[in-house]
Amino acid sequence: MTQRNTSGQSSQSAQLSQPQRIPAAVLGATGMVGQRLVALLAEHPWFALVGVAASDRSQGRPYGDVVRWRIEGDVPAQVRSLPLVAPTPGAHLPAQVVFSALPTAEAQEFEPAFARAGAFVSSNASAYRMSDDVPLIVPEINPGHLDALTIQRAARAWPGALVTNPNCSTIGLTIALAPLARFGLRRVIVTTLQAASGAGYPGVPSLDLIDNVVPYISGEEEKMASETRKILGAWTAGHFADAELRLSAHCNRVPVREGHLECVSVEFEQRPQPDDILAAWRDFSGEPQRLGLPTAPAHPIAYRDEPDRPQPARDRDQGAGMTVTVGRLRPCEIFDYKFVCLSHNTIRGAAGAALLNAELAYARGLLAQQGEQGASQ
Ligand SMILES: NC(=O)c1ccc[n+]([C@@H]2O[C@H](COP(=O)([O-])OP(=O)(O)OC[C@H]3O[C@@H](n4cnc5c(N)ncnc54)[C@H](OP(=O)(O)O)[C@@H]3O)[C@@H](O)[C@H]2O)c1
Numbered sequence: 001m002t003q004r005n006t007s008g009q010s011s012q013s014a015q016l017s018q019p020q021r022i023p024a025a026v027l028g029a030t031g032m033v034g035q036r037l038v039a040l041l042a043e044h045p046w047f048a049l050v051g052v053a054a055s056d057r058s059q060g061r062p063y064g065d066v067v068r069w070r071i072e073g074d075v076p077a078q079v080r081s082l083p084l085v086a087p088t089p090g091a092h093l094p095a096q097v098v099f100s101a102l103p104t105a106e107a108q109e110f111e112p113a114f115a116r117a118g119a120f121v122s123s124n125a126s127a128y129r130m131s132d133d134v135p136l137i138v139p140e141i142n143p144g145h146l147d148a149l150t151i152q153r154a155a156r157a158w159p160g161a162l163v164t165n166p167n168c169s170t171i172g173l174t175i176a177l178a179p180l181a182r183f184g185l186r187r188v189i190v191t192t193l194q195a196a197s198g199a200g201y202p203g204v205p206s207l208d209l210i211d212n213v214v215p216y217i218s219g220e221e222e223k224m225a226s227e228t229r230k231i232l233g234a235w236t237a238g239h240f241a242d243a244e245l246r247l248s249a250h251c252n253r254v255p256v257r258e259g260h261l262e263c264v265s266v267e268f269e270q271r272p273q274p275d276d277i278l279a280a281w282r283d284f285s286g287e288p289q290r291l292g293l294p295t296a297p298a299h300p301i302a303y304r305d306e307p308d309r310p311q312p313a314r315d316r317d318q319g320a321g322m323t324v325t326v327g328r329l330r331p332c333e334i335f336d337y338k339f340v341c342l343s344h345n346t347i348r349g350a351a352g353a354a355l356l357n358a359e360l361a362y363a364r365g366l367l368a369q370q371g372e373q374g375a376s377q
Helices: 032-042 104-116 143-156 168-183 220-231 274-283 287-291 347-363
Strands: 002-004 010-014 022-027 047-053 097-100 120-123 161-164 185-194 234-236 239-241 246-253 260-268 301-304 324-331 337-343
Touching (some): 022 104, 104 120, 104 143, 143 234, 161 347, 168 220, 168 274, 274 301, 287 347
Parallel strands (some): 120 161
Antiparallel strands (some): 185 260
């Protein structure tokens, strides 16, 4: 059967029948990212959501009774009665693919246990993003970094695997920068205006954020620099070689619900013409588009000509939340050019990113030993 992806594009990938779908679980299913994953998995053509896990505050009760649903629509009917369980491998979570939306400390503890038990773990958490044998993937940019799984599996004796997606502010920036790498990225300064949902739920107290901007997000500026260099770098001779660009980030929390806006100045080794940059963005596409992966947007980047776009409220849902919207390209008085980019932080920046990584791994035959039972014991 022909599948339609997030932009209504015809996908080359067949829809699997219900019994053939790959059993999947979400860890941290009650949080902001977990809710997005539950919503995206409810209708997924390849993965069937069979388990949901959260903290011991939530375990033992049906998902629908516990979750404080904070995204559009209703809790998907088929998930409401699933019991919330502990985020540990075993018969209570019989999943071959595990999507992790756990906080960092819990991810550090629980994610390897699933990989050791045979599951493919697609993680949103930062715990292992910078590990030497863990791919940090944006499928349109560095799908080749999945080759690191050979070394990961051998070194850790895991039948499963662990793959990560970047921090929510890094992902929009890297998608905007990747097509420009051909001009030689030398230096980047980025100032973010990050949405409240990026801090999870309940996140920043309302009295700290309404009528206010908080010019500090713990660890975020460092992550933007290190993750961007890893993603834009290479997997070569058995190790990750960082891209050489220098990056300085200012990260701010603003009272916007969803959508991280970023103001970027960039210096190149060879200064391109504005039309070269626009063409590079317009033509940018990658393996998810070629393979027609279900969550792939038809266009990873959309450029808007209006002088006052992109805007979170108007542009974050472009490509079902998977397209990064760029605008305001103009000369920079200090560097070469400056522009603005926007990405949906809980879809392209988190749940959709983890899903696209798992789809890519499935399409490449990398979901652990794909005929095996995964983390069912
Ligand atoms: N929000 C974003 O835009 C975004 C973007 C990219 C990456 N991330 C990363 O994704 C992860 C989840 O973020 P979030 O925003 O969804 O956070 P969140 O809203 O605070 O949700 C945290 C989830 O983890 C569960 N949890 C907390 N402590 C636990 C424990 N000890 N054992 C098992 N489960 C536990 C919570 O369950 P209870 O309901 O039972 O407490 C909840 O389901 C974090 O690592 C974050 O850094 C977030």
